[in-house]
Amino acid sequence: MTVFAVLVAAGLLSWALRVALITVVPASRLPTRVRAALDHVGPAVLAALLAAGLTRDGGVLALASPAPALLALLVSAGVAWRTKRLAASVGGAMGAFWLLSLLWARLT
Amino acid sequence: VNTMIEAEHQEAVLTDGDRVVLRPVRPDDRALVETVFSSLSAESRRMRFLVPMPRYSNRLLDFLTDVDGTDHVAWLAMSGDAPVGIARYVRVHDEPTTAEVAVTVVDDHQGRGLGSLLVEAVRAAAGRNGFERLLWNVHPENVAAQGLMRALGMSWGYRDGTLVGYLPVDAASPTYAAPGGSPDVTGPPAPTPDVVARLPRAGLSAVADILPVIASTAPFGMLVGVSTGALPIDPVAALTGSLLVYGGSAQLAATTLLDAGAGVATVLLAVLVVQARLLLYGAALEPAFREQPALFRWLAPVTIVDQTYAVATSRGSELADPARFRRYWLTAGLLLGLGWLAAVGVGIALGPVLPVDSPLSIAIPATFTSLLVPRLVNRPAVAGAATAALVTALASPLPHGLGLLLGVAAGVTAASLTPRRKS
Numbered sequence: 001m002t003v004f005a006v007l008v009a010a011g012l013l014s015w016a017l018r019v020a021l022i023t024v025v026p027a028s029r030l031p032t033r034v035r036a037a038l039d040h041v042g043p044a045v046l047a048a049l050l051a052a053g054l055t056r057d058g059g060v061l062a063l064a065s066p067a068p069a070l071l072a073l074l075v076s077a078g079v080a081w082r083t084k085r086l087a088a089s090v091g092g093a094m095g096a097f098w099l100l101s102l103l104w105a106r107l108t
Numbered sequence: 109v110n111t112m113i114e115a116e117h118q119e120a121v122l123t124d125g126d127r128v129v130l131r132p133v134r135p136d137d138r139a140l141v142e143t144v145f146s147s148l149s150a151e152s153r154r155m156r157f158l159v160p161m162p163r164y165s166n167r168l169l170d171f172l173t174d175v176d177g178t179d180h181v182a183w184l185a186m187s188g189d190a191p192v193g194i195a196r197y198v199r200v201h202d203e204p205t206t207a208e209v210a211v212t213v214v215d216d217h218q219g220r221g222l223g224s225l226l227v228e229a230v231r232a233a234a235g236r237n238g239f240e241r242l243l244w245n246v247h248p249e250n251v252a253a254q255g256l257m258r259a260l261g262m263s264w265g266y267r268d269g270t271l272v273g274y275l276p277v278d279a280a281s282p283t284y285a286a287p288g289g290s291p292d293v294t295g296p297p298a299p300t301p302d303v304v305a306r307l308p309r310a311g312l313s314a315v316a317d318i319l320p321v322i323a324s325t326a327p328f329g330m331l332v333g334v335s336t337g338a339l340p341i342d343p344v345a346a347l348t349g350s351l352l353v354y355g356g357s358a359q360l361a362a363t364t365l366l367d368a369g370a371g372v373a374t375v376l377l378a379v380l381v382v383q384a385r386l387l388l389y390g391a392a393l394e395p396a397f398r399e400q401p402a403l404f405r406w407l408a409p410v411t412i413v414d415q416t417y418a419v420a421t422s423r424g425s426e427l428a429d430p431a432r433f434r435r436y437w438l439t440a441g442l443l444l445g446l447g448w449l450a451a452v453g454v455g456i457a458l459g460p461v462l463p464v465d466s467p468l469s470i471a472i473p474a475t476f477t478s479l480l481v482p483r484l485v486n487r488p489a490v491a492g493a494a495t496a497a498l499v500t501a502l503a504s505p506l507p508h509g510l511g512l513l514l515g516v517a518a519g520v521t522a523a524s525l526t527p528r529r530k531s
Contacts, residue, residue, distance in 0.1 A: 002341070003339045003340060003341040003345075003346075003349075003366060004341055004345040004346075004348075004349055006362065006366065006372055006375055006376070007341075007345075007346075007348075007349025007350070007352060007353055007359075007362070008348075008349060008352055009372075009376055010349075010352070010353045010358065010359070010362055010375070010376060010379040011349065011351075011352025011353045011354070012352070013376060013379055013380060013383065014352070014353055014354065014355055014358065014379065014383050014386065015352075015409075015410055017380070017383050017384065017386040017387050017390070018386050018389075018390055018409035018410060018412045019390070019405075019406060019409045020387055020390060021387050021390035021391040021394055022390045022393065022394045022397045022405060022409050023397070023405045023406055023409070026394050026398070027390065027391030027392075027394045030391070031124070033124070036524070037520060037524055040488055040489070040492045040519070040520045040523035040524055041381065041384045041385060041388075041516070041520055042385045042388075042483055043480060043483045043484065043489040043490075043492050043493040043496070043519070043523070044492040044493060044495070044496040044515070044516050044518075044519025044520050044523060045381050045382050045384065045385075045496070045516050045519075046357075046476050046479050046480035046483070046493070047480055047492070047493035047494070047496040047497040047500075047515075047519060048496040048497060048499075048500040048512050048515035048516045048519060049357070049361055049382070049476045049512065050473055050476040050477060050480060050497060051496070051497035051498070051500040051501045051504075051515065052364075052500050052504065052511065052512045052515070053364065053472060053473050053476070054473060054501075055500075055501040055504050056504050056505075057504060057505055058501070058502055058503075058504055058505050059501045059502055059504070069470055069473070072470050072474065073470070073473055073474060073477050076474040076477045076478050077477050077478075077481045079478070080477065080478035080479075080481040080482055081481050081482065084482050085324060087323070087324040087325075087326075087327055087328075089474065089477070089478035089481075090327060090328065090331075090471055090474045090475050090478055091327065093470050093471070093474030093477070093478075094470055094471055094474065097469075097470040
């Protein structure tokens, strides 16, 4: 399957999720327990994506320069917590990573 | 104390089958009243008192238990030995035939029809005591209360940034569902024509809301473009695909997994879990789509993303009129879609000229971190995120990104099993 075909399939899947609880089965008819479980999907997915990108081989850090990267992610977490702005926290992480990498290269 | 009210004691069934007992608050119920208010989350407290309220003074507790059965009546809902909700009315000082209503439901019991039961109990008491109408001041972000206002058939408008609802005490409430039914508590009430006439044009509101959003999503769009452009795909196909998926984190998950050589089924499963929050957004927006033409109901949801959901719901009841919502939604969706396409296009074009070890390499984990952190607001979210990260890391040797799916499943399970507050 080509990359394009995968993206088209992902697009159709996304559309199905978007209309599912609006047009197919209106949300008001769902049991409370199902609605409660949906609440928990967001944090779990994001934490799993983060862990999948940072680790390999059962928990080894998959980073070229772990110290600057992890510190930069802490910076982005702090900015996100304070400002709730995606652009600010990602920009902050990139700036911090750039500075810390320079420092790290000097120290090691 | 009015002895007739004193004798009342009703058992009711919530929408999920749990039983509660409703009874009037007595002056000696101070401990129970304090339990209800001290167990509320900060957010629920802000919704109830319309301002942040970090703690309760003795004076406030004095007032909350100072019931007299006529000018101030409060009803308490008990689930077993635990108090789970309170509704009250207080006679309005300069409008003696108006009773101001306030409702509190503890976080764990919200969304189960308890609010409507409590309001109906208070309304019946107001009717017996000769009141003509109820007044309810609601925080404009309090979606549950607004749904309840509509279910009760309240007329409403804005005053000083607060949503003010009125209801004749003896009016029939045709949409109010009996205990055990499924009360309609998900959408804002329909505005009266004079309120609509005073609102700004829906298209202009949408432009004002969405322009800063386009600016804030542009770097992320470029990043998605860079990661998609690195795969074997021609630029036009990459742009078409990006527009179809229309979800940055989902596309990033897909391109990361494709790049790592994962199978098609795994990629689509990952897209499914990443996009699962669209179900939530759909559920929250469903009332606004309910009265729309069929074509709009099937096609307009394609522009549901975190940002359009956030801006549309932050407008609250202002968009309750179906035509207004339609104009707002189409304007915001089209503008954001065009902005997103442009950003992804720039990313695809720039990708080949960026150095491999540029700070962009930190942008992907930083994006997931930034989206995750603001959601860690309660114990289930923290437990779910920690479990998901740990299980995903431990399961990383599994092929085809299966570790990720295992991690998500473990995280959702852990979150579901974690109580919202310490027991």
